[in-house]
Amino acid sequence: MDASTARAVLHYVLAGGCRIAVTGTAALDPSRGELVLLPAAARHRISPLPGLRAVSPPSTAAGGTGPADPADPLGPAVGIAALDGPGGPVRLLSLRTGYDPRAVRPLVAGLPRAVLLERRRVEAAPLLRDTLGLLAEPGRRPGPGDRLLVLRAFEAALALAAGPRPPGAAHPHPGIDRTVAAIETRYAEPWTVDTLAREAGMSRSSFTAAFREAVGTSPARHLTARRIREAARLLAETGLPQSAVPARVGYRSRVGFHLAFRTAYGTTPGEYRAAAPRRA
Template sequence: MEAVAARAVLHYVLTGRCGLAVTGLRALELARGDLALLPTGARHRLSAAPGRPGAPPPLDPAGSTALVHELDGPGPPVRLLSARTDRPAPPLAATLPRALVLDRARVEAAPLLRDTLALLAAPGRRPGPGDRLLALRACEAALALAAPRRPDGPHRHTGIGRALAAVETRFAEPWTVVTLAREAGMSRSAFTAAFREAVGTSPARHLTARRIREAARLLAETGLPQSAVPARVGYRSRVGFHLAFRTAYGTTPGEYRAAAPRRPA
């Protein structure tokens, strides 16, 4: 049987307190607003109260990539947003602990992560085709937020984490491989090699993917004029933006917006 590739999983506490147990690790306690990240999808159990017997999360490879659910227990209600990527976790994930917690303050201080979680957990929101992209964005934002705090991985260099954080939160700036290497405090050649080994792709491709994901979000979820989208995500050339978008999604930005299920006026 073919092995299932590791995929990042996160659990975001909407109400109450709960526990998360991973075999071989100290049990984690989560309060409202905390986010538990399992970078490589380690097997784990969730419980309605720390120290109580838990149950496996409701996510599975064949199920939804994001859902809001409740944990059974005698105490106050515990509601969680759980999400997973549908892509294999990048090599960077292997440099992080098998499970870690981003507390409420760190989540609130990261606008992209905070807003994506809020969108996925919006009351009355029905699962839709955009969940895959939103769940991927949430997991990648959490990974980027966690990476700078883990300098003791294989590369022992916080520079890769700084570059990832810059791409994640400041993607619209006029980055080049040279300026990203400068952000990381490394030479261009050393940075490119270390980045590819950690993330599984080149800095330029990673930056392009981040910009195009944000463009897709703007097209599907906002009423921003289509002509303003390229500059908003860091493109100075509309032609270059259209080519990159079509390569990523197999359709033009206009066709993508027209096919979006709904968006605010």
């Protein structure tokens, strides 16, 4: 992992409840079905509830019992751990991933060091819910695709965390939820601000203002960031011809794609692909 790669950690509670104490911020108490996202892998401790006996975050790979690989600063991509506490057994699915911070800067900016995603929000996000369910399957063995699955879970959780505020917060609007989900999963469609506003069921002006307030950036920039993030993944992780990448992520103009990619990553798509083995 090079210096340009950031780290993230996710903890998904499979059973029971626990306390996650994060350095520099208030502790969180997730229960079954809830997810805690640490977008910068902040230092933290995990304790069972109600007895707060602190333990280290689990680092055991799913299906195994060995320690983390010392050559890998993140540890295994997928880990499942059981904690014993007075309140009953606690089971956690812990995920670790690296990512390029430039690709998700608009989403990460402004997020706290730890974000709790309630069970109803996780269950309402099919991509995140299904990926977590797959990674937590009993008896599942670690595989070469784990890191890609974990990265997909992180991106889905990040989009959810950076999306509209939960009910009770200022200016919630379910249409923004739909739009954020559409951008995350249907980025290749020929979206415009007008069609995104229709997806949200709002006027263009109201939608643009509400989206910026909720997400922290404009709809167009959020869409561009998602498309370019997927393009970077295709270039680095697949053999898809470079000429086919723009259309795959929703660009009709190769020139426009190249300009957007260079703006996001400071390099051309070809140079990014050539450097991918070194990043890996």
